[in-house]
Amino acid sequence: MAKTYAEAESQAINLIGKGTKIKGDIISDGDIRIDGELTGNLQCAGRTVVGVSGSINGEVRCKNGDVSGFVKGKMQVAELLSLKASSKVQGEVTTGKISIEPGALFSGSCQMGEQAKNEEQKGLKKA
Structure with missing residues (x-):
């Protein structure tokens, strides 16, 4: 079945290229x-x-995440977070599932599964 224009637009991929520096919040x-x-x-x-x-220095909230670079801050991933071998993550992670390749550096805390879902629902009620 063909996607409508609105569905195609909502599936757009946004790119922040190498050499680009952004200071501020992004919502996509x-x-x-x-x-x-x-x-x-x-x-x-x-x-x-x-x-x-x-690299990201700040809070990240998303449905799924793949990290090969650097992230410092709180991460809330609803479904799956994949940390590739070249990744460096520092901070508090809340996720449904996590995959960490050998060689990845992770420093911080991690809540996953049902406990993470409960924490996320508490956070959504506060917002």
Whole structure:
């Protein structure tokens, strides 16, 4: 079945290229890939990818996440967070499931599964 224009637009992939530096918050209804630097918070309704050269210093909220670069701050991932071998993550992580490849560096705390869902629901009620 063909996608409508509105569905195609909501599935758009946003790219922050290598060498680009952003200071501020980003809110996206689609997917996002960061190969540059973000200093601020990121809220993404879809998948967030942090490339090898990418870095985020701030809070990240998304449905799914793939990290190959650097993230420092609180991460709330509704479904699956994948930390690739080249990733460096520092901070508090809340996720449904987590996958960590050998070589990845993770420093902080992690809540996952049902406990994470309960924490996320508490956070949504406060917002």
